[in-house]
Amino acid sequence: MAVEKIFCNVCGQEIEIKDGILKKDLFEVTKEWGFFSNKDLEIHKFAMCEACYDKLIESFKIPVQIIRKTEIL
Numbered sequence: 001m002a003v004e005k006i007f008c009n010v011c012g013q014e015i016e017i018k019d020g021i022l023k024k025d026l027f028e029v030t031k032e033w034g035f036f037s038n039k040d041l042e043i044h045k046f047a048m049c050e051a052c053y054d055k056l057i058e059s060f061k062i063p064v065q066i067i068r069k070t071e072i073l
């Protein structure tokens with residue numbers, strides 16, 4: 001089985017994937033910029049590890065909205 005690799009774009013930490021399963025969770029962003037941006041026709045992709053994500057959201061003036069999932073069994 002091929003072992004793919006994903007890196008956190010912020011700190012460069014490697015996040016290993018084995019058999020299509022991430023060994024650690026991460027924040028992945030794919031943004032397709034549109035006509036009203038200065039990046040029309042560009043798609044930006046990056047990933048962040050959880051530690052870098054936490055640092056990022058700590059810097060927000062308005063905190064992220066957290067919705068807790070309640071398990072329905």
Ligand SMILES: [Zn+2]
Pocket residue numbers: 008009010011012013048049050051052053
């Ligand atoms: Zn990181």
